[in-house]
């Protein structure tokens with residue numbers, strides 16, 4: 120049994136482990152752990168308390184993947200429901216679709232009986248207001264040039280979601296060898312409304328396949344989309360690379376995209392044999408959390424730095 124997560128997932132590690140230790144599934148473990156991060160108002164990158172888009176609306180992205188069946192469920196730009204990961208799980212379990220976005224995702228959450236609420240906390244709202252201070256909060260709606268100018272300005276402040284905030288990754292392998300992965304985020308703070316990052320894109324921010332392994336990303340989602348980073352790790356495993364080689368090769372694929380930017384990319388991954396790896400392009404001592412059989416608790420470990428210059 121294994122659980123690996125981005126460092127902000129530490130709050131969910133015990134819950135994940137208890138499910139695995141009781142013989143539960145990797146899918147249930149990653150969903151339950153992610154919900155605890157979505158509940159945490161102090162984490163401004165995920166769920167309730169997440170930083171909003173340019174209009175002050177919290178829009179959540181999430182995905183979950185079952186490495187046994189290769190089924191997946193995702194939601195994008197979901198407003199008003201904190202447990203984006205559970206909506207994604209129900210998309211996977213109950214619909215003949217993989218992805219729902221915006222109003223359709225919220226409608227589905229309502230049909231499931233999930234509780235609607237305002238996800239913007241006073242603290243997140245205050246930070247958002249400070250980020251666009253000096254602007255008329257009412258009059259600019261519908262003025263695209265001003266929205267674009269604000270976006271460019273705010274992008275300078277928050278171009279690296281993990282540095283300012285985060286996104287959470289969980290990957291687990293259960294007693295039966297089943298692998299599942301989950302990703303949840305409020306995305307790039309002050310993003311353009313409707314922007315989707317890599318978190319709800321299967322193959323970009325999330326991929327799992329029992330036969331080989333799984334990978335999940337945090338950081339600059341646009342880059343992981345353009346390089347299909349999570350799927351690339353698993354594909355390189357299929358091609359016979361070791362886990363470390365596969366992860367580094369996927370990061371090599373990011374070089375033309377990342378070079379010369381101030382953005383960061385971060386990865387956690389496992390292979391089917393239980394090896395694990397975590398890479399980052401940021402040199403600010405980022406960490407991840409990990410637990411496997413025989414460990415009394417999870418460890419917080421440094422990510423391996425990969426320079427993009």
Ligand code: GLY
Nearest residue numbers: 306307316338340
């Ligand atoms: N990696 C999260 C995002 O870009 O939204």
